[in-house]
Amino acid sequence: MIGVVSYLTFFLTMAGIMAIITLGLNLQWGYTGLFNGGVVAFFGAGAYGTMILGGPAEPGQFGGFGLPYLVALGGGVLLAAALAWVVGLLTLRLRHDYLAISTFGVAVALESLARNSQWLTGGARGMRGFPRPFEAVIESNFLFGVVFLLIVLAVLALVWWGIERLVHSPFGRALRAIREDETAARALGKSPTRLRLWSLVIGAAIMGAGGGLYVSYTAFVSPQDLLPILTFQVWAMLIVGGAGNNRGAVLGAVLIWGAWTLSGFALTRLVPDSMQLDAGSIQYILIGTLIVSMLLWRPEGLLPERISNPRNTTVAKAAHTSNKE
Amino acid sequence: MTVLRIEQLEAGYVRDLPILRNVDLVAEHAKLTVIIGPNGAGKSTLIKAIAGLVPVSSGRVMLGETDITGLRPDLMGSHGLAYVPQTDNIFRHLTIRENLMLVLRRAPDRATRLEELYDLFPALRDKRGDRAGALSGGQRQMLAVAMALANRPSVILLDEPSAGLSPKIAGEVLDLTRGLTEQGVTVLLVEQNVKQALRVADHCYILAEGRNQIDGPAAQIASDPVVGEIYLGGKRMVAS
Amino acid sequence: MIQSLLDGILTGAIISLGAIGLTLIMHMLRFANFAYSELLAIGAYAALVFDRLFSTLVPVLDEAFAPLTLTGALALSMVIAMVLTGLSAVVIDWLVFRRIRQKADPLSMVFASFGVALIIRNVIVLIFGHHAQLYSQEIARATILSFDPLILIKPDQVFVLVLALVLMLALHLVLTRTTFGFALRAVAENPALAQVAGVRLTTVIAAVWIIAGSLSAAAGTLYALTNQLNPMIGPVFLLPVFAATIVGGIGSVYGAVLGGFIVGIASGLALLVLPSGYAPAMPFLIILAVLLVRPQGLFGEDQR
Ligand SMILES: Nc1ncnc2c1ncn2[C@@H]1O[C@H](COP(=O)(O)OP(=O)(O)OP(=O)(O)O)[C@@H](O)[C@H]1O
Ligand SMILES: [Mg+2]
Numbered sequence: 001m002i003g004v005v006s007y008l009t010f011f012l013t014m015a016g017i018m019a020i021i022t023l024g025l026n027l028q029w030g031y032t033g034l035f036n037g038g039v040v041a042f043f044g045a046g047a048y049g050t051m052i053l054g055g056p057a058e059p060g061q062f063g064g065f066g067l068p069y070l071v072a073l074g075g076g077v078l079l080a081a082a083l084a085w086v087v088g089l090l091t092l093r094l095r096h097d098y099l100a101i102s103t104f105g106v107a108v109a110l111e112s113l114a115r116n117s118q119w120l121t122g123g124a125r126g127m128r129g130f131p132r133p134f135e136a137v138i139e140s141n142f143l144f145g146v147v148f149l150l151i152v153l154a155v156l157a158l159v160w161w162g163i164e165r166l167v168h169s170p171f172g173r174a175l176r177a178i179r180e181d182e183t184a185a186r187a188l189g190k191s192p193t194r195l196r197l198w199s200l201v202i203g204a205a206i207m208g209a210g211g212g213l214y215v216s217y218t219a220f221v222s223p224q225d226l227l228p229i230l231t232f233q234v235w236a237m238l239i240v241g242g243a244g245n246n247r248g249a250v251l252g253a254v255l256i257w258g259a260w261t262l263s264g265f266a267l268t269r270l271v272p273d274s275m276q277l278d279a280g281s282i283q284y285i286l287i288g289t290l291i292v293s294m295l296l297w298r299p300e301g302l303l304p305e306r307i308s309n310p311r312n313t314t315v316a317k318a319a320h321t322s323n324k325e
Numbered sequence: 326m327t328v329l330r331i332e333q334l335e336a337g338y339v340r341d342l343p344i345l346r347n348v349d350l351v352a353e354h355a356k357l358t359v360i361i362g363p364n365g366a367g368k369s370t371l372i373k374a375i376a377g378l379v380p381v382s383s384g385r386v387m388l389g390e391t392d393i394t395g396l397r398p399d400l401m402g403s404h405g406l407a408y409v410p411q412t413d414n415i416f417r418h419l420t421i422r423e424n425l426m427l428v429l430r431r432a433p434d435r436a437t438r439l440e441e442l443y444d445l446f447p448a449l450r451d452k453r454g455d456r457a458g459a460l461s462g463g464q465r466q467m468l469a470v471a472m473a474l475a476n477r478p479s480v481i482l483l484d485e486p487s488a489g490l491s492p493k494i495a496g497e498v499l500d501l502t503r504g505l506t507e508q509g510v511t512v513l514l515v516e517q518n519v520k521q522a523l524r525v526a527d528h529c530y531i532l533a534e535g536r537n538q539i540d541g542p543a544a545q546i547a548s549d550p551v552v553g554e555i556y557l558g559g560k561r562m563v564a565s
Numbered sequence: 566m567i568q569s570l571l572d573g574i575l576t577g578a579i580i581s582l583g584a585i586g587l588t589l590i591m592h593m594l595r596f597a598n599f600a601y602s603e604l605l606a607i608g609a610y611a612a613l614v615f616d617r618l619f620s621t622l623v624p625v626l627d628e629a630f631a632p633l634t635l636t637g638a639l640a641l642s643m644v645i646a647m648v649l650t651g652l653s654a655v656v657i658d659w660l661v662f663r664r665i666r667q668k669a670d671p672l673s674m675v676f677a678s679f680g681v682a683l684i685i686r687n688v689i690v691l692i693f694g695h696h697a698q699l700y701s702q703e704i705a706r707a708t709i710l711s712f713d714p715l716i717l718i719k720p721d722q723v724f725v726l727v728l729a730l731v732l733m734l735a736l737h738l739v740l741t742r743t744t745f746g747f748a749l750r751a752v753a754e755n756p757a758l759a760q761v762a763g764v765r766l767t768t769v770i771a772a773v774w775i776i777a778g779s780l781s782a783a784a785g786t787l788y789a790l791t792n793q794l795n796p797m798i799g800p801v802f803l804l805p806v807f808a809a810t811i812v813g814g815i816g817s818v819y820g821a822v823l824g825g826f827i828v829g830i831a832s833g834l835a836l837l838v839l840p841s842g843y844a845p846a847m848p849f850l851i852i853l854a855v856l857l858v859r860p861q862g863l864f865g866e867d868q869r
Contacts, residue, residue: 090856097597105849116842281687288683295677398760430744
């Protein structure tokens with residue numbers, strides 16, 4: 001019984017972390033129309049940043065400052081935000097593809113940095129032994145699991161509330177204005193580039209928080225956590241749930257994480273040992289198919305956005321060039 | 326004889342947001358019909374809707390006996406309809422010759438036709454190997470008109486061919502369009518330069534806010550002070 | 566140093582071949598296609614299948630053209646792979662991208678392209694496995710150009726470079742000498758005006774996919790000929806071809822060619838100072854540098 005409950009807390013904690021990251025992506029893509037091709041980079045920056053600042057010292061390795069938990073987490077968040085800031089500064093003035101390509105590139109670069117910079121990241125074997133938060137007060141593993149789940153849910157609620165506040169503030173209205181009519185918004189003295197930059201940075205900070213929570217939960221981070229699959233999963237979550245609304249993002253996160261976990265189980269059971277590697281491929285194909293089918297047949301997701309959709313505003317342009325073709 | 330007939334046309338760029346409402350227009354064979362109206366009236370939209378570049382939500386465009394409403398724009402040429410857009414009407418990265426060969430690529434006699442076009446616009450022959458982007462404003466319009474004429478259209482739509490040109494060159498371009506009617510081409514012209522336009526035109530339509538306002542023989546419109554005052558803005562008449 | 570330069574030029578030629586189609590697609594359809602480099606994989610694996618088929622069925626074809634390891638079977642297979650990959654590119658466009666293009670904006674296509682990439686890559690893994698494969702078991706003997714410093718070059722590499730250049734020249738002739746080439750450049754510059762000039766967009770877009778697919782197939786096969794073939798060829802080339810496109814300027818074929826060589830050579834030379842583990846990050850650094858200095862690339866128009 002305890003086994004089931006503790007598995008359930010594990011599942012919900014992971015789903016909660018994914019939901020936080022999905023909310024970050026929702027701010028970028030759903031509310032601002034920014035394409036982030038490297039979600040995992042910002043997650044990873046948060047995770048590694050938190051680990052380096054708050055983790056134990058390792059011989060011959062930079063870091064291991066053992067800073068207090070919240071300081072380490074804050075540092076991870078800042079690192080993710082700073083990364084987004086640099087990428088955004090370079091690309092947001094340009095055509096949208098540049099952001100997509102650069103964020104994707106950041107993820108690739110970060111992964112190779114993590115794999116190769118032994119002195120900083122521990123290389124391929126990663127870094128372990130992040131001190132469990134509140135170790136002094138909570139001794140039982142089970143209790144820790146429950147408490148950590150509550151923390152994750154609290155952060156999720158906080159992020160949700162923050163984003164809702166943000167999109168209903170003048171900032172959010174300005175975002176909507178540039179999304180709907182960029183020229184008009186520019187004429188009103190709003191700087192689309194700056195607004196987009198803020199949205200990118202805040203979204204990335206939220207993803208970084210997800211990474212920080214992840215590392216403090218598992219106490220371990222390695223380049224395996226930086227694989228692009230996380231980016232695809234988070235996208236699938238947002239697109240299944242429905243971009244541009246927080247309920248959809250969270251629903252999608254729970255659904256997709258559940259489906260991913262279940263399909264993983266099913267495949268390990270059904271597929272013979274000799275073909276276990278293929279099981280992963282099948283999961284990848286499933287998630288790829290899911291993304292493509294949603295875009296083809298239900299682009300608005302399960303819970304469509306209530307306010308007007310950002311991606312319809314370009315229809316005029318499309319009609320102009322691809323008329324009847 | 327009516328060559329082009331537009332009936333109750335409703336068209337716009339975005340669904341459910343028509344720019345043109347119930348527009349009617351008739352262009353007679355080998356006559357120059359001019360459309361004038363304030364900025365944003367929908368003149369370009371009307372021309373583009375005829376050329377198949379703006380979706381038509383209701384109404385018809387008849388070319389002779391053929392209904393060409395909503396036909397794919399690349400097929401318009403084969404029906405004898407040519408169109409010169411208001412801006413970006415040549416391929417800047419292609420040479421003059423390449424621009425012309427592009428529109429002539431299905432013509433059986435393209436080599437001779439190319440020479441004929443060069444004879445018509447000798448300035449283009451001199452620069453045939455240059456990138457079209459390097460042409461002067463007037464030469465660009467010539468190239469654009471040459472491209473439109475390449476396949477001997479029966480109807481040509483011209484959207485402000487004189488915009489941005491010096492008064493002298495603008496006058497020449499308008500005389501050129503007048504000359505086309507003498508070769509049996511039906512011309513539908515959009516012009517900002519009202520006075521000059523009315524000088525060369527046979528018939529005139531005034532469009533405002535996407536609707537027909539008034540139409541009549543060019544000479545009559547030109548001499549009607551009330552019309553000028555109401556629809557064209559008195560000052561603009563004077564200024565041009 | 567010179568060896569790295571040589572290797573860089575060779576990789577550069579392959580990247581260039583890959584980037585030509587991408588730059589056209591990105592320019593005409595206005596989306597960053599992350600499934601694009603999977604065309605290299607499709608091509609290389611298609612060549613593998615036909616190579617095996619021909620060498621078994623028609624043993625005569627299995628003779629290598631000495632001093633190359635290239636066999637008649639592989640040469641023939643490469644041509645077939647180019648055609649098939651071109652067609653696959655068109656089919657993928659019809660099944661996915663065109664349908665999304667009709668109702669949504671380019672960003673949704675970027676999204677979809679990631680999904681498509683995942684599917685293609687992993688279907689290849691399921692069929693062919695993760696392990697590396699070679700077209701020919703023969704050892705390609707390198708010729709020593711110089712002992713001090715030691716510079717080695719394999720005949721296959723020379724062949725790859727020459728063939729890549731020939732393909733680029735062929736494309737150049739098509740673009741500048743045929744009315745089809747004019748039509749293609751016209752659509753690239755101004756699709757609406759191209760339609761007015763009587764060009765059918767769907768035809769040109771299909772033609773661009775065919776060009777993109779076949780050049781990518783050639784790139785993939787040539788890469789596998791001089792290195793080895795595994796399902797990661799797609800992801801490995803993804804950033805380099807994007808980098809080449811951005812360096813050259815989106816929409817410029819010549820820019821893509823030059824960009825490919827620049828990316829190849831720069832990555833080759835960078836490995837002189839950096840550990841090879843950082844190789845995947847090189848194209849990204851090049852992209853960053855271009856964005857800092859000249860965002861529109863060498864020959865591109867303003868991309869704001
Ligand atoms: N591509 C487009 N998408 C959406 N709306 C457009 C587009 N082009 C024009 N419009 C709108 O259609 C209306 C009519 O524009 P149109 O270009 O037809 O005017 P016009 O009479 O040609 O003006 P001008 O004299 O300035 O050329 C305007 O309100 C304009 O804002
Ligand atoms: Mg106009």
